[in-house]
Amino acid sequence: MKMGEGVEWTLHCAALLAALPEGAVLPARALAEFHDVSESYLLKQLKGLTAAGLFVSTSGPKGGYRLARDPAQISLLELVLAVEGDQPAFRCAEIRRCGPLVSPTTVYSPLCPIHAAMQQAERAWRASLADISLADIFERVGDSIPSDVGARGKIWIQEHVRS
Amino acid sequence: MKMGEGVEWTLHCAALLAALPEGAVLPARALAEFHDVSESYLLKQLKGLTAAGLFVSTSGPKGGYRLARDPAQISLLELVLAVEGDQPAFRCAEIRRCGPLVSPTTVYSPLCPIHAAMQQAERAWRASLADISLADIFERVGDSIPSDVGARGKIWIQEHVRS
DNA sequence: GGAGTGATACTCGGATATCTGGTGTCCGAGTTTTCGCGG
DNA sequence: CCGCGAAAACTCGGACACCAGATATCCGAGTATCACTCC
Numbered sequence: 001m002k003m004g005e006g007v008e009w010t011l012h013c014a015a016l017l018a019a020l021p022e023g024a025v026l027p028a029r030a031l032a033e034f035h036d037v038s039e040s041y042l043l044k045q046l047k048g049l050t051a052a053g054l055f056v057s058t059s060g061p062k063g064g065y066r067l068a069r070d071p072a073q074i075s076l077l078e079l080v081l082a083v084e085g086d087q088p089a090f091r092c093a094e095i096r097r098c099g100p101l102v103s104p105t106t107v108y109s110p111l112c113p114i115h116a117a118m119q120q121a122e123r124a125w126r127a128s129l130a131d132i133s134l135a136d137i138f139e140r141v142g143d144s145i146p147s148d149v150g151a152r153g154k155i156w157i158q159e160h161v162r163s
Numbered sequence: 164m165k166m167g168e169g170v171e172w173t174l175h176c177a178a179l180l181a182a183l184p185e186g187a188v189l190p191a192r193a194l195a196e197f198h199d200v201s202e203s204y205l206l207k208q209l210k211g212l213t214a215a216g217l218f219v220s221t222s223g224p225k226g227g228y229r230l231a232r233d234p235a236q237i238s239l240l241e242l243v244l245a246v247e248g249d250q251p252a253f254r255c256a257e258i259r260r261c262g263p264l265v266s267p268t269t270v271y272s273p274l275c276p277i278h279a280a281m282q283q284a285e286r287a288w289r290a291s292l293a294d295i296s297l298a299d300i301f302e303r304v305g306d307s308i309p310s311d312v313g314a315r316g317k318i319w320i321q322e323h324v325r326s
Numbered sequence: 327g328g329a330g331t332g333a334t335a336c337t338c339g340g341a342t343a344t345c346t347g348g349t350g351t352c353c354g355a356g357t358t359t360t361c362g363c364g365g
Numbered sequence: 366c367c368g369c370g371a372a373a374a375c376t377c378g379g380a381c382a383c384c385a386g387a388t389a390t391c392c393g394a395g396t397a398t399c400a401c402t403c404c
Contacts, residue, residue: 001247003164011277036261040351060357063376084164098199101315113303114174117239121291128284140276152264203390223396226337
């Protein structure tokens, strides 16, 4: 029940891309440098996000990554699932149907009660993340950082952005 | 974001122990045989549950495991956390404080907005699990299995239970 | 016959291998830029 | 001076090592039982 480190990287990168003007891109090198993380490994994560249709990549010079949609139309859930995989965390192996006292002909309820409880919890988790858009995060991040850092951030973006 | 296979084993074993009369125990061998899983590995999980104070173990002949408390006083959350560890799934490395445009003196909000969003989702997940007691699960499992399997289950328990 | 004692059998607990998936890295495919050359 | 073309530089995409944690297992510590012996 431990999610990968790339999730944090992804969310921060997405928040940074949300600050870009329409159509502009940032290369992976800049994204990695901005957060001081491994560029090679970040590329692996970005690849998944591109495959999931959340990011759009452009090759060659002046290439880079940008958001595929408006930040308000991208939920945190989509980002997390794109990186971590959309399979549920709890895997039910139906061990209730194993053991000495079950016969192949016995009919069980369609859903194991334990499985149902875990699914319900995971639905609550997903609903909470689905309710927050990348635009919300971007706005909150803007409020959470000091004004001077925000100003320097805008300058940094202008220096590294490609169109 | 994938939880271990032992979680399912644990929850089913706990539901089985909830069916035992007061003070009775079941050895790990019986628990493993009932679900047709590896006894050795199940012991590892049970050890963690005993260390967490959810199960009570007894050594020697007529020894085994029993619940430490009334099933109504044990939540699914406690069981899951005892097996998977109580650390949150999302780990915030504070990478917002890394990178080229941050200075050691800058003051940030106490909680990273991204971290806060993930924490909120995880709180929802935990709240959902905390709201379900082992007694609830036991009752639902009893309703979900055919009557003949339930009857054979009672017989099987009487054959393997120790007091 | 009853009590004490030793051996025994059974249980859990901790230490030890193995293996899958996350972590980290590298090189190749593709595209735009740019420089040089010819008209 | 302008257009064309080839080379170069920069980007992402996929394939390849490495390592931590989950998975799986075994052997030792502890205890209740049981049988045997002695009173």
